[in-house]
Amino acid sequence: MSPDNIFEGANESGGTEEKDGERKLGYGAAVVETMAQIMREDESVFIAGEDVGAHGGVFGYYRGLQPEFGEDRVVDTPIAEQAIIGLGIGAAVQGLRPVVDLMFMDFICVAMDQIVNQAAKLKYMFGGGAKLPLTITTAGGGGLSAAAQHSQSLEAMLCHVPGLKVVMPSDAYEVKGLLTACIREDNPTVFIINKRKLGDACHVPEELFEIPLGKGHIVREGSDATVVAIGRMVEEATKAAETLSDEGIDCELINPRTVQPLDIDLIVESVSKTGHLVIVHEAVRFGGIGAEIAAQIQEKAFDYLDAPIERVAAPFSPVPFSPVLEKKYIPDAERISAGIKNLF
Template structure:
């Protein structure tokens, strides 16, 4: 659970909260610097880094050439030498351009050097569909990263978590990928003014219930809450869990819930096939099979590229209606 904070709170957007958390951790540690394409003068394509150049100057907020491989490679080297770089990939899809640096260098270096080297590297990126950005700028690829030992992967669903997770990521001594959801950038939440961390690997029970568990990631947390509210009108009490991070994965919170509700639905924006929902379903089957009154159900995107057409894109991304329908299927099978 997140520690109670005593300072003032106010309402911030998701992107402003992220920006504030990064600025605060940069103030607290001079070894932290930011690098990426258009992060300095422009403040990032989604304005995640507005104002940082003016406060920290061009030595700590650095625009780079359009080369994700060079950018992440630089970050790995800087981290191994004792700095705490934050490198921005702009769009999640660009991960494919620098997979070697992420998977074979950042993730493996501590192991390859027998623990003598730490890689406190933070990679920030924007993921998900919903803005009509088409197939090469709209993917959710968290399952790729969660499969790699040595990496940690965060997916904040609220402004509160966007701030707390970026602080925790930068302070961690391992490479951490922070995936911000593009559709959530303007979402508002009450956020403390002081610096704080949201622990990596600690899920949050967003809404308590007794009839079915909905496990959600990123933007799907909002859809899951909407679904739970609709189900409540029909007398169904759905529990909603926000995983917050997919690596490490907080299965303790999930399993505790499943043992009470006896039914579980996992929803993510990524393609259903091979998604993190499959891992959660497998672990639930292993650890809580005797408690299940119905098979684990997964909801995700179809096995297809993200469409450019707004109409098709809306049909592609899971929503509250599909979650409600899934929960009703689970209840009927129990």
């Protein structure tokens, strides 16, 4: 199956629909809608990347933009990740607001110099002179049998680099609010689109709005355990929290929305209330963002903890191909529930 076929469904269900008077929009469609609205209001925004133009992106989340905005602003580039990021950096320094797409998050590795040594550091090395309003969009996460080079969650690598902001929307509402914030932001941001979420719809306002970067969101209030879930794991953690609620464990679910900057204060506040912390992410456990959160919590809220911090994450292996293995690899509601129960 080509990525196209995989996401055909995503695009179909990605359109808007009115249900109970509430406007619903798919996760992938939210990218398209946001981009179109921003490009209409701000001429300095353009998109460049592999197959983003005529094809609308291999996941379809740029579909329809080139017909409206033309080839000059929705630019098909060669398969050249370093040059794509370089294109964005050079244009951003010139005052434009580029959105450059890296197709699969795994491909950031090909462009690591331009991201880590150039985009992230130029402003600092230049003594503050440069603004770098660059948004890098890329599709991360597994669950599609795309195997080890097309399924990774590499956000922790990026979070380690001062100068970058790393954004992980968990639903279509956040896609719109966070992408708008990223594009209007004067710093390089990496906007990680979860490819398994593309077809999921939820309520999304029609007008552009911003969700501030660095502010987490309490998805569900609770008193017994704090669950921090990242990206698509918010959905799985929500299911787990509902199940456990029936069993008498009242979880408070926090979605940080951005992992760099990280809203640690929100987590500290919650842990000081619940005394328990579980961190959930798709990336491998070792050196994952959960390790950073756990370290900061023991620094800032050690006295409130009633149990060791639990991490539910992928095991230390590349993402396997076989659907059976991959299902075991990526955390799901069941594993999250088990992780939470470990604390009690």
